Amino acid sequence: MITESLRPALAVGTALLAALLILLFGNRIKPNLREAITLTAAAIMAGLIFSMVPEVLKGNVLISNLWTIADGLSLKLKTDGAGMVFACVAGGLWILTSIYSIGYVRGHHEKNQTGYFAAFAVCLASAIGIALSANLITFFIFYEMLTLATYPLVVHYRDEKAKFSGRKYLAYTLVSGQLFFVAIVFVYVKYGTCEFTPGGFIEPGSMGSGIMCILFFMMTIGGLVKAGVMPLHGWLPSAMVAPTPVSALLHAVAVVKAGVFCLLRVVCYVFGPESAYWCSGSTILCWLAAITVLLSSLVAMRQDNLKARLAFSTIGQLSYIVLGISLLSAYSIAGALFHIVAHAFLKITLFMCAGAIFVTTGLSEISAMRGLSKRMPVTCACFTAASLGIAGLPLMAGFVSKFNILEGALIMGKPFFMVVLVAAALLALTYLIPVVQIFFGRENSAATLNESHGHGGRAGIDAAPAMLIPLVITAVIAIILGCIPNAGLHLYDMAIMAAEEITGGGGVYLAK
Amino acid sequence: MNQIADHLPVLVILLPLCGTLLCPIISHFNINAGKRTVITALFLSIVCAVLQLIQVITTGEAIHYWLGGWAPPIGIEFVIDGLNGVVILLVAIISFTTALYSSPFEKLERIDRIHSAGYYSMLAFLSVGLLGLSSTGDAFNLYVFMEITAISGYGLIAVGEDKGPIASFRYLMTGTIGACMYLLGIGFLYAATGTLNMADLADRLTGLMDSPLIVMSAACLIVGFGIKMALFPLHGWQPAAHSYAHPAADPMIAGIMIKIPAYAMLRFFFCIFDEQSHVMQLFFNAIGVMAVIGILFGSLKALRYDTYNKILAYSSIGQVGYIAMGFAIGNFYGIIGAILHIVSHAFMKAGLFYTSGALKYKYGIHDINELGQVYRKMPVTSLTMVICALSMIGLPPFAGFFSKWYLALGAIEKGNYFYVAVLILSSLLGAIYFFRIMEKLFMGEKTAREKELPEKSRFELPWQMLLPLLTVVAAVILLGLFNAYIVNGVLKTTIWEVVLT
Structure with a gap:
């Protein structure tokens, strides 16, 4: 059943309004009041999004048809299974990252906090907008x-390094965005529609397969860049100069997930599995993803900077999702969607831990963190749990999604990709477990125990509560989702729903 | 009241003309009263423009106004349809905001009675010329208004900065050639048809399109309009003129003085000539080539400069190319893109020149290297700069994105992928030079400045300067979000009925 409702639009509008308020009054009111705006907006937005979940599970679709934005096309938001999975994750995590951000920026005495929180809110508004968009132009x-x-957010520190990263980020994203733009116009002219349709609206054979393959990559390049699929990942490690909550947001919630979500929409809702397979775009995508998964793990092993290691881990994990999408089976697509959830909670935990360690002890290099567990036991425990989850150990969220993707590869009869998937999971262990070993190592390096470091660090046990509580919550959620994938918001059901919608009733869609 | 409503098309132009003539006289007695006369006249002109546009939309047909009651083709006729109704409103708004924006500048320079009166008279006269250019339905009358525009333009450029007179002289030389070319062009048309009324011309030209006279005429017109709108390679006068014109009048000169000839070009090439004919198709290809080279040339040149005005001026050469490209595409969406770009670029470029003037007014900044940390002192100016710049690059949801959208739509529909490639390349080059400015603004080191105005008021600038800045910001955002209402409500029928027939 399709109902007109303003709720999807309100969810986006709340965050935009919050950004506007923060920008206008942020410097005139007390920081506590300013942060209250963020938190209130986050709570309202999460409430709005969660309130739509039961409707979606019942099979209802809520549509906000706002106004005609260009001749023949309207600004339109709608709730479907795939979009709601992403929206729930982004909306839910905004509250936690906001609390964490407050602890971080105050603990670290960051400058330009007003601009920081405003940009944060716009990012979240756009992420929800991306999740709920009903057509390509929206x-x-x-x-x-x-x-x-x-x-x-990337250029937050405004020094030479930040400027350079900012330029790199813009170069990658704007160029790919322009190619995406041309592809959208082309699709609109050629097919007369921009509406996302489960299973796609481009018929195989409606143009030459070579041309379609080019179009496929012009459309997906926007997603590929944001998702950091090699060789288009260059901006992602550079963007690490940003404050840690930004990295957490970029790498776990908004930007990179928007990238994979863009791929999902293009592959499954514009081209559809048949055309994607027919023009051999999805096959090429599979290979790109497989190479990225393996290479990024190898690069991650060599990084001594904790954030850099996590960045390369992100690149690898996202290509897992890309691989799941481009395998084109119902299982793998459901797995990919659920990996958006699982990876979001796991990676955000890891980044929050890295940030908490940095603010509390001033350490950013892994080799200097020996024996950290005595100083920050809870943080280290959460880091360990999340690392195991990333590697895909059973009873953690990462297992559920990876297993589904694996099953998809099995059903599609692609043993090579199964090997890649398993190998990548093991490689994830090899670059994260050594970190855990160092945390729990016997020797104590001088820095971790004796000094209460600068940066306004606290001398007491573990990180400040504003940072500690969110990261414990995300870690716990990751474990709960691993044991009961359907707990709470039924994200797993929604992922399966979306996958069945795309492939037309579940099961195998394409025989090899 | 009805009496007034019947005369709206001429009132729109007559009011600024009265302002022009009265301003020197009133200024003789009271300098402020003279200034206010012009501002009031321009404001009333906006009111008339709005009323006339409403009338066109509600009745759904064009207003034909016969000056002095003389019937065309003998008398002069003003024709207001959806298309130029919008353009007239645009001119009226920018004229008014620019006049308002100018008033604080005078206090700064403490100029005398004659200069003030002269400045405001010329500003209002420029408005008369541009409004007339957009209203008239008579080819020779268009020439008169073109000269009015040019003469006041020369003056406003000459009273600008130190290099102003030279820039103005250069423009005078080139502009005169342009006007001569236009005159020759309509001379040929008159020789071929014996009429100068546009509608009449269109009727009599059917079947004549292959005649050498018409070909000559079209060639002359391209050069004439090309010079006036600074289309590559006829842009030589423009960078200096836009850089050194009076900083307060610059928004109007850069924002609309080069756009309205583009609109006139549209009238000639689509409404008078038969755009389907073989000859015209060749001319459109020529325009397309000029547009493409102009877009790339302008964007590349803009990368080279550190002077804020120079960057903006070269960027205009590129942006005018967008409009010409829309003509070259020549289908429905191409024309829509061109017209929307005339309107949106007028606001964006005027907005950027408003910020440039504000920076000169407050800190004497000309060079983008001096911009460091200005945003802390001038948040509204910086916001305007950012929004206009993003719109110039063509990022959603601002106005510039949608004109690019329609242009790309038109080009792909016609199968002309090369134009699309040029469009996105130019966007990316635009991103480079605008993000360079923004980087300096937000991340640069604070440098020593020529002057610092003592902080007298609560705001960063006098309200007369803030209002234009905010108007432009609102226009760029609203034009972006609600462009479909202009396209469907006003332009669509006019384009199908008048332009593409």
């Missing part, structure tokens, strides 16, 4: 908004 508008809103 999607593109939010997609470019996300690019722009992330830029001030």
